[in-house]
Amino acid sequence: MDLLIILTYTAFCIAIFKIFKLPLNKWTVPTAVLGGIFILAGLLLLMNYNHPYAKYAKDVFVTIPIVPQVTGTVATVDVQPNIEVKKGELLFTLENTKQKIALQQAEAALAEAKNAVLQKDESLVAATSQVQKAQAEYNRAKTENDRVQQGHKSAGANSPFTQQELDNKLSRFKSAEATLATAKSEQRRLKLVTESKILGENTAVAQLQAVRDDAKLNYERTFIRAPVDGIPTQIAIRPGTRASQLPLAPVMSFIPTEKRQIAGVFFQNSLLRLEEGMPAEVVLDAVPGKVFTGTFVSLLPAMAEGQIQAYGSLMPASMIAKHGFVIGIIELDEDLNDYNLPLGVQGQAVVINTENDILHVSVVRRILIRMMAWLKYVYPIK
Structure with missing residues (x-):
């Protein structure tokens, strides 16, 4: 871009000398040269500082x-x-034959566990009935035993109950008591089994459901x-x-399908003039003569040239000496997909700082970027 300014100034000087037929002597030629040095130097300084230029810009994307x-x-x-x-x-x-078999096995085990839970529910109902039956038998045996023992005690020597009858009633009572205890124990066991739940589901069924879900997930992961x-x-x-x-x-x-962005490499002296929301212009090697307008949206917060990581080697001095560039992101107003361009196309970019453009140097920057776009018909210069 600097070369374009010099060539443009040279063309103007030649045109002036030719049109006005100025003589080439020790006064006119040094004046043109020195004037060009001062004018172009001031123009370049103002333009490069206030309106950052990215010599390398590229359409970046994620894979x-x-x-x-x-x-x-x-x-x-x-x-x-x-x-x-x-x-x-x-x-x-x-190929998912192995995963399919594992899923079928898990589903079969889960179905068996659910059936077992239903059977245990029925067993609990039956055990409850057994407890009720044993309780009735216990109550009857206790009543008969108490009646006989009380009658024998009250009658004394004239008791109508023999010792064998007393022993039989007591033995039947003890047997009914043991039967009741056994029935209650079985009822408690089945109740613990059927009421063992997590998140409202039987624990054995929940475990096999987790196994089934894992097998199903592995099967789905083959797609x-x-x-x-x-x-x-x-x-x-x-x-x-x-x-x-x-x-x-x-x-x-x-x-992934995302909005395309342009990443530009800027010199570090442009950092104070790069702010989000500034207008930007981009030219691409693939689209000669076209200037894409856009907006400067962000500046990456770090430069790779300064990063270090924890590893067993010392940091070389060459890394410190390596010059780093800042990377800015530009979003275009137009969709590059409309031009049928592949991802990753390259070009150049400028950011226009309108707030500090007192001398309207941005006009020159805009003219130069358009000249570069036209030159791309011949050769994609940098």
Whole structure:
């Protein structure tokens, strides 16, 4: 862009010398040269500081690595590359015979447990009836035993009850008492089993439901679906490919459908003139002669050139000496998809600082960015 300004000034000087037929001598030529140095130097300083220029700008986008949550062999590939799909649409499937068998086993065990719970409920009803029956037998035996014992005690030597009758009544009473205790114990056991619940469900059934849900989840994970609306691209998997659940081995790249943004690389001396909401203009190598308007939306809060991590090596001095650039994000007013452009196209960008544009230097910046757009018909210069 600086070269364009110099060439433009040179063209103006040549035109003036030709039109007005000025002589080339020791006065006119130095005047033109020195005037150009002062004028262009002041213009460049004001323009580069107040209206930041990104020599390198690019359409940035996010890709989602598709990694299956279970390991298996690819059975089918159900999408075409570079064709947009909706969230939840099937991308590919894994062989799932093992997961299907595990799910059937879990469902069978759950059905058996539910049936067992119903049987235990019936057993509790029967045990309750046994307690009632034993209680009635106990009450009758106790009444007869008390009556005989009381009558024998009251009659004394003239008692009509023999010792054998007394022993029989007492023995029947003790037997009824033991039967009642046994029936109550069985009733308590079945009651504990049937009333053992978690979140309103029998504990044994709840455990098998969890096993069934886990098996069902593993079965469903053999069907890999689109995480969001987007485009699967560069599909290299085929039936028979081994797909691992390790996150270091994705089997497909997926590009989510999002609003496209331009990331520009700016010099650090432009930081005080980069504010959110400022107007911006972008030219792309792929669209010669076109200037895209937009808005500067954000400045990334950190530069990669300054980051350090905890590891066993010392930080080299070369990392400190490496010059860092700030990255700003620009959102365009137009949709680049209307131009059928692939993601990742590159170009240049400028941010216009209208508040500090006292001398209206932004006009020059706008003219230069348009000149660059026209030159891209010939060659995409930087």
